[in-house]
Amino acid sequence: QSVLTQPPSVSGAPGQRVTISCTGSSSNIGAGYDVHWYQQLPRTAPKLIIYGNSNRPSGVPDRFSGSKSGTSASLAITGLQAEDEADYYCQSYDSSLSGSVFGGGTKLTVL
């Protein structure tokens, strides 16, 4: 059981918008620690797509956006494309564990 909870899977048709939630607690997201998001394509290393709750690294399309409120965060992907099909993970710091934690991951299927 991951400290950060994500839905196991989400899906959407090309061009649609999907959101992936990441629910934490008062020792991580709720404590004010930033949330970061990663995309992992099959058989490749994860890639940072959102840092500091809502910031995109250079080169990441603006179709990807992040937000945070209370003890939860969300990743939104608009204008879905086939190449977005991947696993997505949230990450934050947890003060009770004195280290970073990942969500369990969400598999995005583009229908």
Add this chain to the structure above:
Amino acid sequence: EVQLVQSGAEVKKPGESLKISCKGSGYSFTNYWIGWVRQMPGKGLEWMGIIHPYDSDTRYSPSFQGQVTISVDKSISTAYLQWSSLKASDIAVYYCARHAGMYGSIDYWGQGTLVTVSS
């Protein structure tokens, strides 16, 4: 260009020891925390721990404390993950990961090292 280059795949027997490496280049190695992330077959990412190359300050996830050792040789910009006695449950891909601060994101990843443990 920032790069983290990991050592190659390993096949070991249960009970054997192992040390895998991660060499950083293209940045000031002693300025960033570097850590390790496990991914078991078909499973998600698990944060194992981090080390700061400047002073070797090391933090472990409670799940991995006592199970592995993270170390660094800053003279050759290389971080290590080692086991003293491997188990079948250690089968996984291990990624090294540069952290943008102790609470920060992982901005660069190594290519991953597959560790297989089989008798």
